[in-house]
Amino acid sequence: MNILKKQFFFSLIVGLVGFSISGPFEDYLALFLILSLGLLHGSNDLMVIQKLASYEQVVSISYQKTLLVYISLILLVLFLFYTQRQFALLFFVLISSFHFGQQHWHRRTKGMNGLRYAFYTSYGLLIFGLLFWTHAEQSSLVIEAITSLAFTAHHFIGLSAVAFVLVLVLFIIQSLSFRVILLELGVLLFILTVFRYTSLLLSFALYFSLWHAMPSIKDQIELLYPKSSSLSFTSYVKAAFLYWGISVVGFGLILFLVGLSALDVLELLVYFLAAITFPHVIVMSRVERALES
Numbered sequence: 001m002n003i004l005k006k007q008f009f010f011s012l013i014v015g016l017v018g019f020s021i022s023g024p025f026e027d028y029l030a031l032f033l034i035l036s037l038g039l040l041h042g043s044n045d046l047m048v049i050q051k052l053a054s055y056e057q058v059v060s061i062s063y064q065k066t067l068l069v070y071i072s073l074i075l076l077v078l079f080l081f082y083t084q085r086q087f088a089l090l091f092f093v094l095i096s097s098f099h100f101g102q103q104h105w106h107r108r109t110k111g112m113n114g115l116r117y118a119f120y121t122s123y124g125l126l127i128f129g130l131l132f133w134t135h136a137e138q139s140s141l142v143i144e145a146i147t148s149l150a151f152t153a154h155h156f157i158g159l160s161a162v163a164f165v166l167v168l169v170l171f172i173i174q175s176l177s178f179r180v181i182l183l184e185l186g187v188l189l190f191i192l193t194v195f196r197y198t199s200l201l202l203s204f205a206l207y208f209s210l211w212h213a214m215p216s217i218k219d220q221i222e223l224l225y226p227k228s229s230s231l232s233f234t235s236y237v238k239a240a241f242l243y244w245g246i247s248v249v250g251f252g253l254i255l256f257l258v259g260l261s262a263l264d265v266l267e268l269l270v271y272f273l274a275a276i277t278f279p280h281v282i283v284m285s286r287v288e289r290a291l292e293s
Helices: 002-021 023-040 045-056 063-083 085-105 113-134 136-147 153-173 178-196 200-224 232-258 262-292
Strands: none
Touching: 002 023, 002 178, 002 200, 023 200, 023 232, 023 262, 045 063, 045 200, 045 232, 045 262, 063 085, 063 262, 085 113, 085 136, 085 200, 085 262, 113 136, 113 153, 113 178, 113 200, 136 153, 136 200, 136 262, 178 200, 200 232, 200 262, 232 262
């Protein structure tokens, strides 16, 4: 509940600031969130992989080989996107949906992996459905720019409705208490309201950074520093600083040199985040199993 209160508080602050400033400054705030907490939560993956070896009682490969495999996966995704542009957005939405749902629910779900994974993906698709629905016009432009396919608000409403029904069914199958279901419905209503009054980019950045990255960092700190202390977060940031800095500087240079429009920034983010999300999801799935053991 402690982290949930922080998520509500910071989301409300960011939402109010975004609603007040609007325009390009709203996009700057969104990029700040993505490049700070958003990228930070994936910057310690290599260290997490090495730590997981001890939990899983397997011989870890060298740091250099781990880095090579990790970068190879990122390059593979970028290559697939370059050659199969229509695949890019679908892959990004599906892998991110699973990842969002996994982070939000992995401590409170049970049963076979297939059922849990369906739950994770349905919840994440609901988040994306609400995001697209509340920004139907701009979402359509971004999707069409990437896939050349035209979508309307009706498609996004349909996605939201189907995902919502699936989530409700899975709530019941998972035998969640009425209190938990009511709390989660309140969370979704709050997120929908914030989405409604902030831009597409800021809405995504807000969920990605505050509702996903923040608890993910908490889980990683629990794994990396079992004897938690007030210095754990500082240690986490220091360990992630090099790769975090490289990611921020690299993305920032691309934006500065190319001079992209708001639409192009969103398109670029899809490619950039999808490429780094794929190997990160593999790592965090192993973290989920380690935290349960």
